[in-house]
Amino acid sequence: xxxxxxxxxxxxxxxxxxxxxxxxxxxxxxxxxxxxxxxxxxxxxxxxxxxxxxxxxxxxxxxxxxxxxxxxxxxxxxxxxxxxxxxxxxxxxxxxxxxxxxxxxxxxxxxxxxxxxxxxxxxxxxxxxxxxxxxxxxxxxxxxxxxxxxxxxxxxxxxxxxxxxxxxxxxxxxxxxxxxxxxxxxxxxxxxxxxxxxxxxxxxxxxxxxxxxxxxxxxxxxxxxxxxxxxxxxxxxxxxxxxxxxxxxxxxxxxxxxxxxxxxxxxxxxxxxxxxxxxxxxxxxxxxxxxxxxxxxxxxxxxxxxxxxxxxxxxxxxxxxxxxxxxxxxxxxxxxxxxxxxxxxxxxxxxxxxxxxxxxxxxxxxxxxxxxxxxxxxxxxxxxxxxxxxxxxxxxxxxxxxxxxxxxxxxxxxxxxxxxxxxxxxxxxxxxxxxxxxxxxxxxxxxxxxxxxxxxxxx
Amino acid sequence: xxxxxxxxxxxxxxxxxxxxxxxxxxxxxxxxxxxxxxxxxxxxxxxxxxxxxxxxxxxxxxxxxxxxxxxxxxxxxxxxxxxxxxxxxxxxxxxxxxxxxxxxxxxxxxxxxxxxxxxxxxxxxxxxxxxxxxxxxxxxxxxxxxxxxxxxxxxxxxxxxxxxxxxxxxxxxxxxxxxxxxxxxxxxxxxxxxxxxxxxxxxxxxxxxxxxxxxxxxxxxxxxxxxxxxxxxxxxxxxxxxxxxxxxxxxxxxxxxxxxxxxxxxxxxxxxxxxxxxxxxxxxxxxxxxxxxxxxxxxxxxxxxxxxxxxxxxxxxxxxxxxxxxxxxxxxxxxxxxxxxxxxxxxxxxxxxxxxxxxxxxxxxxxxxxxxxxxxxxxxxxxxxxxxxxxxxxxxxxxxxxxxxxxxxxxxxxxxxxxxxxxxxxxxxxxxxxxxxxxxxxxxxxxxxxxxxxxxxxxxxx
Numbered sequence: 068x069x070x071x072x073x074x075x076x077x078x079x080x081x082x083x084x085x086x087x088x089x090x091x092x093x094x095x096x097x098x099x100x101x102x103x104x105x106x107x108x109x110x111x112x113x114x115x116x117x118x119x120x121x122x123x124x125x126x127x128x129x130x131x132x133x134x135x136x137x138x139x140x141x142x143x144x145x146x147x148x149x150x151x152x153x154x155x156x157x158x159x160x161x162x163x164x165x166x167x168x169x170x171x172x173x174x175x176x177x178x179x180x181x182x183x184x185x186x187x188x189x190x191x192x193x194x195x196x197x198x199x200x201x202x203x204x205x206x207x208x209x210x211x212x213x214x215x216x217x218x219x220x221x222x223x224x225x226x227x228x229x230x231x232x233x234x235x236x237x238x239x240x241x242x243x244x245x246x247x248x249x250x251x252x253x254x255x256x257x258x259x260x261x262x263x264x265x266x267x268x269x270x271x272x273x274x275x276x277x278x279x280x281x282x283x284x285x286x287x288x289x290x291x292x293x294x295x296x297x298x299x300x301x302x303x304x305x306x307x308x309x310x311x312x313x314x315x316x317x318x319x320x321x322x323x324x325x326x327x328x329x330x331x332x333x334x335x336x337x338x339x340x341x342x343x344x345x346x347x348x349x350x351x352x353x354x355x356x357x358x359x360x361x362x363x364x365x366x367x368x369x370x371x372x373x374x375x376x377x378x379x380x381x382x383x384x385x386x387x388x389x390x391x392x393x394x395x396x397x398x399x400x401x402x403x404x405x406x407x408x409x410x411x412x413x414x415x416x417x418x419x420x421x422x423x424x425x426x427x428x429x430x431x432x433x434x435x436x437x438x439x440x441x442x443x444x445x446x447x448x449x450x451x452x453x454x455x456x457x458x459x460x461x462x463x464x465x466x467x468x469x470x471x472x473x474x475x476x477x478x479x480x481x482x483x484x485x486x487x488x489x490x491x492x493x494x495x496x497x498x499x500x501x502x503x504x505x506x507x508x509x510x511x512x513x514x515x516x517x518x519x520x521x522x523x524x525x526x
Numbered sequence: 527x528x529x530x531x532x533x534x535x536x537x538x539x540x541x542x543x544x545x546x547x548x549x550x551x552x553x554x555x556x557x558x559x560x561x562x563x564x565x566x567x568x569x570x571x572x573x574x575x576x577x578x579x580x581x582x583x584x585x586x587x588x589x590x591x592x593x594x595x596x597x598x599x600x601x602x603x604x605x606x607x608x609x610x611x612x613x614x615x616x617x618x619x620x621x622x623x624x625x626x627x628x629x630x631x632x633x634x635x636x637x638x639x640x641x642x643x644x645x646x647x648x649x650x651x652x653x654x655x656x657x658x659x660x661x662x663x664x665x666x667x668x669x670x671x672x673x674x675x676x677x678x679x680x681x682x683x684x685x686x687x688x689x690x691x692x693x694x695x696x697x698x699x700x701x702x703x704x705x706x707x708x709x710x711x712x713x714x715x716x717x718x719x720x721x722x723x724x725x726x727x728x729x730x731x732x733x734x735x736x737x738x739x740x741x742x743x744x745x746x747x748x749x750x751x752x753x754x755x756x757x758x759x760x761x762x763x764x765x766x767x768x769x770x771x772x773x774x775x776x777x778x779x780x781x782x783x784x785x786x787x788x789x790x791x792x793x794x795x796x797x798x799x800x801x802x803x804x805x806x807x808x809x810x811x812x813x814x815x816x817x818x819x820x821x822x823x824x825x826x827x828x829x830x831x832x833x834x835x836x837x838x839x840x841x842x843x844x845x846x847x848x849x850x851x852x853x854x855x856x857x858x859x860x861x862x863x864x865x866x867x868x869x870x871x872x873x874x875x876x877x878x879x880x881x882x883x884x885x886x887x888x889x890x891x892x893x894x895x896x897x898x899x900x901x902x903x904x905x906x907x908x909x910x911x912x913x914x915x916x917x918x919x920x921x922x923x924x925x926x927x928x929x930x931x932x933x934x935x936x937x938x939x940x941x942x943x944x945x946x947x948x949x950x951x952x953x954x955x956x957x958x959x960x961x962x963x964x965x966x967x968x969x970x971x972x973x974x975x976x977x978x979x980x981x982x983x984x985x986x987x988x
Contacts, residue, residue: 095599098862101618102864104621104782107620107621107622108618108619108620108621109619109620109621110592110594110619110621110864111593111594111615111618111619111864112594112596112862112863112864113594113595113596113611113612113615114595114596114597114862115595115596115597115598115599115604116598116862117597117598117599118579118598127572128570128571128572128573128574129572129573129574130573130574130575131573131574131575131576132575132576132577132578133575133576133577133578133579134577134578134579135578135579135580135581135598136530136598136599136600137599138529138530140530141530141578145578148576148578149576152574152576152647184614184615184618185618188618188620206783207782207783207784209782209784243783243784243919245783248786249920250786250919250920250921251919251920252917252919252920290947293752293945293947293982293983293984294752294984294987295752295986295987324567324670324671324673325669325670325671325707326671326707326714326716328714404577404579406573406575440914440915441911441913441914442911442914442915443910443911443913443914445716445910447671447707447714447715447716448713448714448715448716450910450926450928450942450943451911451926452910452911452914452915452925452926452945453911453914453915454911454914454915454917454924471922472922472924472947473924474911474914474915474924474925474926474945474947476926476943476944476945477943478943522749522943522944522945522984522985522986523984524915524924524925524926524944524945524946524947524984525924525945525947525982525984526947526948526982
């Protein structure tokens with residue numbers, strides 16, 4: 068993408084005014100997004116993203132700059148602009164860039180850009196048609212296929228020169244069921260750090276009919292009555308609870324500045340002893356996986372919480388300097404125009420010892436959250452919220468009628484203590500996580516869990 | 527990766543390739559921005575960032591189908607690839623709705639020359655450090671973790687097309703964010719205020735005090751018993767809700783069956799006191815626009831007028847399908863996005879000040895007057911997790927909230943960890959009172975405080 072000589076010159080320029088560390092991040096990406104409404108292609112967005120980001124550190128101070136170009140003069144100007152923000156004499160005299168190769172632990176079989184629109188459209192269309200055919204109450208179906216071919220180059224004043232190619236594909240279907248002027252929505256999606264081989268792994272009809280089943284179920288559901296109750300949260304996207312209630316508060320970007328409820332709690336109990344939680348960027352071909360993070364550190368499997376004890380944060384280089392900790396391979400950015408910071412990759416609650424059926428039968432009156440929507444958290448206070456897309460009342464240990472309109476709210480440190488049953492079968496699901504360094508792909512996951520008491524919002 | 531061209535050279539190359547490929551109808555949309563930001567932590571500059579960005583989108587219309595391709599890479603090879611990618615994408619479109627390249631003939635507003643001084647990096651840094659100092663001085667409980675942030679951004683939007691349109695808008699403003707952290711009794715509380723405008727107009731002391739008050743006022747907050755309450759949404763909370771549901775006013779969403787307002791033009795969809803305005807030239811806005819994402823002239827209109835849906839927001843495609851004129855609301859989230867529909871400065875019109883003070887004894891000043899009118903209830907000042915807890919397709923919302931009790935007609939104790947649930951379409955009809963305190967979030971969505979009776983609240987056991 069850029070020559071070693073050019074990158075070295077940029078790094079030297081960036082270091083000219085006294086920085087102790089410099090980094091060049093260059094990117095050339097192809098993004099395509101095909102939208103199908105009903106059963107016809109409606110729009111196709113097709114973008115080339117290309118540019119550079121330069122950062123320098125002096126102690127814990129960071130100066131950064133970016134430019135939408137891979138032209139040599141754009142990179143060099145950007146480096147000079149960044150250096151101009153400091154005043155001092157150069158501390159680093161020479162850099163020896165050494166190319167580092169990382170094995171690709173996420174091999175891709177069919178590169179999406181090499182395949183015609185037609186093939187992608189036919190797959191999504193099949194899913195949409197299945198969704199439409201599911202019920203006469205389905206009034207609209209929207210399908211999409213997203214492909215990302217993200218080429219990155221990272222070089223630092225420590226001598227690192229590394230490149231990676233991140234290919235991701237995702238298919239999604241959203242269905243709307245309507246009756247008497249009311250709408251309800253259902254959705255299903257699959258994504259991976261893979262190419263079009265993804266298509267052979269999922270039956271498109273199954274994706275479509277699942278989306279519609281959810282919409283129709285919710286159309287015939289009543290509103291849940293609000294209250295505080297035990298909740299069983301299903302595996303897969305249910306893991307969004309850990310992502311929001313805890314994950315964000317374990318990112319160094321919050322912890323290093325003292326803005327996290329879990330700052331200073333390493334080695335102490337922050338969760339029920341049944342809870343072990345992991346952030347693992349190395350899971351082969353998983354949606355949130357990386358070979359190297361956006362600072363060039365190899366991906367790691369980080370155990371965050373082990374049997375309730377806080378073991379590790381997710382750390383990037385800059386915040387690591389504040390905390391006196393090494394990077395955990397957690398630095399991520401949406402693109403060259405965002406400054407990277409510590410973020411999640413594939414985060415999940417590990418398998419426990421409880422049987423799924425025991426979790427359900429243990430609840431006299433409560434909510435079974437079969438499918439979760441997204442959520443959000445304030446890492447300072449730990450207050451989180453998330454939406455239940457498909458919920459059912461549990462009465463006398465049995466899953467009963469569906470209910471709509473439920474949301475779960477609470478405080479991260481409290482809910483972690485209240486996860487008192489953890490099932491055996493972990494499943495993961497895909498999401499896009501938005502935060503200060505942009506929107507990035509992450510997996511969430513867990514087995515079926517029980518939260519002994521939580522506020523359920525409803526009517 | 528080839529020699530970088532100027533935009534003018536690149537534009538000429540793209541047009542040459544378009545003509546070579548017999549494309550008669552095309553458009554180039556170009557954005558460019560320069561921004562500087564400074565972040566303060568403790569008493570020092572933690573981060574300083576400059577961003578220089580640009581992007582180009584080529585859109586062609588072939589047999590009524592629109593094909594898009596965008597790039598940031600201005601080289602000869604890319605100009606060729608851009609045209610071919612767009613052509614290929616146009617060929618894959620199956621939707622029968624016709625797309626258009628806009629004709630000349632609109633009358634465009636002329637923006638006043640922006641004479642505001644462009645602040646230097648040093649000016650922004652000084653202001654950010656001064657704001658941080660004010661934050662610490664505002665209250666003894668303000669703790670490390672507090673951050674002040676200043677930024678300046680200047681943007682250019684340009685559109686030219688094969689019908690001879692050649693348009694350009696420039697917008698620029700400074701932004702300031704105060705994010706105090708307050709520590710009390712082992713618990714942390716955060717506050718937030720942001721302002722947009724000219725750097726010299728920022729009253730740093732007032733901004734700091736407002737942000738710290740936002741944090742301090744929540745100390746000791748507890749949940750509320752579940753039940754049904756009279757709820758007053760603060761101006762900013764209601765603006766947040768309006769912003770989340772703005773897409774229900776899009777003709778595109780409506781035509782695709784994603785908005786329950788489909789076909790409701792001319793019908794009563796809200797209480798008589800509700801008027802919703804979309805104004806690209808709103809006087810106090812820092813983002814004024816004269817044309818939309820297709821080059822149609824932007825203008826102000828009432829979307830909801832005294833409770834009646836006057837119009838949905840249209841682009842050329844949705845307008846043609848509905849047999850009306852475009853309302854100039856073709857939206858592009860970024861230069862790389864496909865065209866949709868989006869509002870400009872979009873707000874619920876506030877009650878007139880004189881009127882509310884003179885004619886209604888109970889209403890003194892918003893929101894105090896609303897508290898008196900409510901008697902008992904909850905004043906909701908912040909709604910969280912809107913992307914998950916509020917659904918534009920169904921209108922349902924169930925949102926984590928923060929605020930204050932209303933007791934004896936006055937603002938009472940702070941409350942948190944409860945949800946407010948309802949349906950946006952029902953809420954519009956049930957608004958009982960609109961205040962006069964219009965305020966905006968993100969410089970875009972606005973509302974006065976409003977009062978609604980009988981909303982479901984979930985908190986602790988009643």
